[in-house]
Amino acid sequence: MDADVLIIGSGAGGGTLARALASTGLSILILERGDYLPREAPNWEAEAVFRARRYHTTEVWHDGTGRPFRPTTGFHVGGNTKFYGAAVLRRREADFLPRTHVQGTTPAWPIRYADLAPHYDLAERWYFAHGVAGADPTEPPRGPFPYPPMTHEPYMAELARRLIAIGLHPFPLPLALHRDESDPRTSPCIRCPTCDGFPCLVHAKGDAEVSAVTPALTHPNVRLVTNTRVTRLLASGRRIVGVETERGTFRARVVALAAGAIPSAALLLASASEEHPRGLANASDQVGRNYLCHLNSACLAIDPFRENPTVFQKTIGINDFYDRSGDPDFPYPLGHIQNLGKVTPAVLRAEHPRVPRTLAGWIAHHSVDWWLTTEDLPDPANRVTLDSRGGIRLAWNPRNRQSHQRLCATWRRILNHLGYPLVFFQAMGVGATAHQAGTVRFGADPATSVLDPSCRAHEIENLYGVDASFMPSISAVNPSLTVMANAIRVGAHLAERFAAGDPP
Secondary structure (H helix, E strand, O other), X not given: OOXXXXXXXXXXXXXXXXXXXXXXXXXXXXXXXXXXXXXXXXXXXXXXXXXXXXXXXXXXXXEOOOOEEOOOOOOXXXXXXXXXXXXXXXXXXXXXXXXXXXXXXXXXXXXXHHHHHXXXXXXXXHOOEEOOOOOOOOOOOOOOOOEXXXXXXXXXXXXXXXXXXXXXXXXXXXXXXOOOOOOHHHOOOOOOOOOOOOOOOOOOXXXXXXXXXXHHOOOOOEEEEOOOOEEEEEEEOOEEEEEEEOOEEEOEEEEEEOOOHHHHHHHHHHOOOOOOOOOOOOOOOOOOOOOEOOEEEEEEEEOOOOOOOOOOOOOEEEOOOXXXXXXXXXXXXXXXXXXXXXXXXXHHHHHOOOOOHHHHHHHHHHEEEEEEEEOOOOOOOOEEEEOOOOOEEEEOOOOOHHHHHHHHHHHHHHHHHOOOOEEEEEEOOOOOOOOOEOOOOEOOOOOOOOEOOOOEEOOOOOEEEOOHHHOOXXXXXXXXXXXXXXXXXXXXXXXXXXXXXXXX
């Protein structure tokens, strides 16, 4: 055996699981398809990050109609947390229960919020979570955050007061950043405008490399092998007996799959054999199905008469429309709103190169920028499949568009009322896979799920799933913290089984 536990992927799920198991003395092997993301000047260059997409995969996938696209995803130590906006919110208590939307009802989870609460606590400590308990009226029961909130800059503080004045409840957005607001001179984080969507050049973001993989590797029983792409899982009966890579085959007592919801499903499908003709762990034909990705829109609100001098803008969250629209004729949830990192002239030009330079500068200096999120609903037709060459095909027709359109329209009216007459939205398409989830979901019934409530495959006794693929619903908040907390939960489960002499 090469390891007691072999982890495929080093992102929010895989990296966190490695840290959770590091102190147990078990032999842990992490296989990462990519390498460490290089620390270089282009980390903070919008042209390199957003237009040239220097750090994203060059792999081409196809959508449900066969149209090719290049996904917004990368393969590095730390996974896609290297680029996330570091917003770390817990799911609401109701997000673990069936939630009724205009287009359907989400399935209940086989666990409840209370089952994840202590693991949320630990994940927040590991990932430097800043926030204020109780400021968000929809937040589940919890203790204090490990770090105080990131403070608003003056323009944003005034905007928060204006939102309160019209009856809304803005709260300090929970952020995973390595910063001491009381003594910024000693903090890695410098509150720069190159945080949201950028890799952090100074390693101040609480990503999975900084907060999970690096601490795990301080233990001699943890090993990381980079530039090693897993191509197939080899199974005999109910056990994985080998992990095939482009650099050879590895063996372990337990295999934890954490490559990302789309690649993880693709790997299980690619592992089909005579014994498992539909793909590994897929007798139920559920692998790859029920792909989930938030309905997301970026929003630029422009005040033509006043500039926004904010540098670090991403400090406000709003959940007033999370559980209900506020319209008695539409008694359904709409979603979550948070600030984007400040859109700079360079970012705007990188995303929209045809916009004249002078106009891009004016827009960026007069805008306040937002990110709107509505829950996608599971649909078996939204799925990951493989084409005849083994390439990824992603069919996604998001459900709940009506609710997202209402969220955008509601937010436009509010922004207009606050003095922003020019409000623009840009919806994210199939290639925006940052919040990929579903595809290998967990549940009690093997006929409708791939993993059991402990995230072990129903059919393969030594296979676990710890990335966002386990989620049967996605809620309307960023999924990263829930992935981290669940990986800690699975780590505790595995540690108990090994300690009891009952290795899976």
